[in-house]
Amino acid sequence: MELTIITGMSGAGKSKAMGTFEDAGWFCVDNLPPGLLPALADLVLLEGSSVDRAAVVCDVRGGVWFKELEPVLGRVEGATGVRPRVVFLEASDDALLNRFRETRRPHPLGGSVAEGIARERSELGDVRERADVVIDTTGLSIWDLRRRVTEALMAPEGRRRMHVQFASFGYKHGVPRDADLLFDVRFLQNPHYVPALKPLTGLDAPVAQFVAAAPGMDDFRERLESLLDFLLPAYAQEGKASVVIGIGCTGGRHRSVAISEMLARRYARDHEVSTSHRHIERPSADPTT
Structure with a gap:
């Protein structure tokens, strides 16, 4: 020892x-x-x-x-x-x-x-x-x-690897107060308006595929990952033990969940990674979800 x-x-x-x-x-x-x-x-x-x-x-x-x-x-x-x-x-x-x-x-x-x-x-x-x-x-x-x-x-x-949590949330339910970084993905097409996808969440493959194929998603992903590729090693070098990255859509059930899961898979190679889907269980009856 x-x-x-x-x-x-x-x-x-x-x-x-x-x-x-x-x-x-x-x-x-x-x-x-x-x-x-x-x-x-x-x-x-x-x-x-x-x-x-x-x-x-x-x-x-x-x-x-x-x-x-x-x-x-x-x-x-x-x-x-x-x-x-x-x-x-x-x-x-x-x-x-x-x-x-x-x-x-x-x-x-x-x-x-x-x-x-x-x-x-x-x-x-x-x-x-x-x-x-x-x-x-x-x-x-x-x-x-x-x-x-x-x-x-x-x-x-x-040395323990820095812990990175990707936290999905819905803006209509409130922004997470513990987030170090916040990214708004409400500009992407909303699966809520597809009847077959509305009752599902970003954890389901059809929704994840829909979000991944949405117009503008490839450009957004490239720029976001480039930013995180710079920031996360810098935070780790500074001695930060954990980072919470908030990904927000309107209701917190579809786009933000799918993108949080995507990012978690991407960064699990270099960091201790977890996801938290804070509003995934909220009802989606509101047409703005």
């Missing part, structure tokens, strides 16, 4: 770094006293355990127990054969001071924030020297930090 210990200066972004591991499917624990690391390693190494990658935040919030980190790391490796990898996050004093001012939280070591930073930096000197990876988060945005953690600490085969 892989065991990564995230530590470092308070305010340097340890929780954000742990979130990157969590989004990638790692088992994560925040603020674990170092003395419990051997028990955690034993637990995940039990026969039948599905955990093979774990990330743990250990820092000065653990108080007197944090001082056990160095000897405990050696005990974990000796007892389990697993060498914990230590990641140390730091930032400049000015950057840390600004972050504490923004959050208005006290320093975990007490006293003024400036005094706490100075004391913590002194106490963590040996841990920093022991670290396998040191990341300076000064000037990094949340997304820069996620990207740095991913590139430095996760092998390509261990």
